[in-house]
Amino acid sequence: MAVASPIQHPTEYVVSDPVARLRERFSDKIMDVSEFRGETTITVPRETLPDVAQALRDEFGFDQCLDVTALDWYVQARNAPNPDGLLADGQDLAEIELPTRFQLLYQFLSHTSASRLHLSVRLRESDANVPSLTSIYPGVNFFEREVFDMFGINFVGHPFMKRILMPDDWNGYPLRKDHTLGYETVEFTHNIDAIEARKPKNTPPPRPAEAIFEIEGETTEIPIGGGLTATVPVSAEFEDPANETMLINMGPHHPSTHGVLRVGLQTAGEKILGAMPDVGYLHTGIEKNMEYKTYTKAITLTDRMDYLSPLFNNLGYCLAVERLMEVQAPARANIIRVLMCEINRISSHLVAVGTNAMDIGAVSMFTYAFREREAALDIFEMVSGARMMTSYFRIGGCAVDVPMGFSEKVREFVALMHRRIDEYRALLDNNPIWKERTQGVGIYSRQDALALSLTGPLLRATGVDWDLRKRQPYCDYETYDFDVPINRESDKGDIYELYRLKILEMEQSLRIIEQGLARLAKTPGPVITNNRKVAPPPKDELQKSMESLIHHFKLWTEGFKTPFGFVYQAVESPRGELGFLISSDGTNKPHRVRVRAPSFANLQLLPHVAPGYTISDLVGLIAMTDIVLGDVDR
């Protein structure tokens, strides 16, 4: 019953040189540099944040800011000797003892050196303002709005500082620790009267919703009936903007928006002048729910975020907790993880291509895609019992081993997919109608992709050679032989390019699966770590060993306690970089689980790329961004 040895962190995670150069540059401004589990975090005061971010982008090569989030150290700050962090006269911010309540975390990525860097800014509750970075990294727009919505931190200089996930008239900031979970007590015979008496009656009507986007430039008001007016842009193109432009609402109930997405459109006839997405119609509060569950029980909540690729959610979360606990999954578990994830990648791309084609008009592609998807779902059901929400991975490995007949079934699936992908290519690749609707539609450049924090196929369609499986590998991906399809001809992407990359990625996934199957046959062994602190012992051992019984008991009642600190682990999901930032406060429940959802960032492409195209193109553009609303809203 040996305890697993601590893992070596790959050195490319560790940023040493830029840290030294940053120290020289901002020697008096950097408050703290810390390293935990191979990641570097630099604490800066908020006044120097824009300068540091500018330097990171221009001089140090960190071309993307991938995530902005916050941690609420309410309990620790409340119990600290200086609870609100109020400065005494003459006292400098750097002198007061941390912790203050809010910790803002920014994450930067450099593609050339494959390294990440975290910036941390501490804020007091009474003065929760920080300069916005949207002028330097435009892609933090949605992230800053989300932090405002969830924590109440104001970003000075943000172009549209409004709530993004919660309804406009919500009171409170949900992810703060003093905001209730909103748990509804189950009503039984003995307590129903008390619960009914507690429920609020005669709630006031909600105030009317506010505008969902700002209009740049000169505007004028036009009446739209019912005594209301609307703001429309004035431009030289329209002599009479009141009669030549329209404000149209698309969604949240719409057959082509891939879920509950609302897009506010400004159009001149069919031509789109502006498109702004309004999200939050599927906001589920998963991140807050996970703070109330032990680490293992929270795995089931991760499935339902990006519901087309649930195994990637499971994997990202489990890998993050494994890094936090310094636990390694055995080799057979990694092979199974790779196999299941690549099958999931194929099933997710099938839905993406199928719905993309259906929205543009090729409905038969949808039926073909779902027919093949059934084969993949059969494999998931065979292994885990569930077609979609498998929750198959655990901290330290997989829940159970694959059953007999798994390899044969997967081989059949691979053979089937090879034939069917040829069919799809024959249907769409050189189809003149498909090419006319998708080539040259939705053109965006590499600068756009980097600036807007796009990841995944959207980034590779502009020629950036970045795939986490190759550049920051996990689960032994570096030992598999596969290519990453990128756009080698130009640095601009369009709908056709995205479609082409997805088909090629499916073919590469089949290659990986074939190699994985060969390895699976040659790698017997456990599918979960033997570290009894995180993984339960096998059931038959419970009858023989007292320690196993105690470990089982501890795991089921209390779970395991994690060391203090935060860790960020990302996986390459079919949509892009799916990252889990897990902050631990030393207890058995996570202090904060932040899900860096790829669709949330990828949606920022839509307002940038839609103007100039028609409404019928917009449908294809929404499909191009391949968003899953469960991933966007969480």
Add this chain to the structure above:
Amino acid sequence: MAEQVIPANQIRGPEDKSGALGAVFLKLEDAVRWARTKSMWPLLFGLACCAIEMMATFASHFDLARFGMEVYRASPRQADLMIVAGRVSRKMAPVVRQLYDQMPEPKWVIAMGDCASTGGVYNNYAILQGVDEIIPVDVYVSGCPPRPEALMYGILQLHEKIQKGEPRGQFKIENWGIRG
């Protein structure tokens, strides 16, 4: 060949049918209900993960079209069955209610999945604990997500319910008989 009317209980197959069966007696209500169940038009209303399984039910492998439900309408004005597939968040609730109000009578609601039935895995500030908080539900299909066969069974149960003429759906009743 002389026209011979064969009594209904002696017909062996299509070769016996001469088209002169005579009169068929049934109640108007039964005929109307039969028509309603056999050509129900679902509202294309998927919210979250259950929507993917609903799409799989409409797709070729499970094929809901064989029950007359091939035509799914995005416009509530032309639909009579609302399958609430997925979790209903507080921001989405007024939209669901408005869509339900826009559907013309007769209309039915299936709550597909655990989240639409009772709130599912999520008991928090953001999710309605069951869509029956805002609209009356006829059939609850449990599962997370329910298999396509489960959804089809729920739809067939709804058809039976309509055919028998049972009373229409109900809201979340606070005192579900537990008060006695």
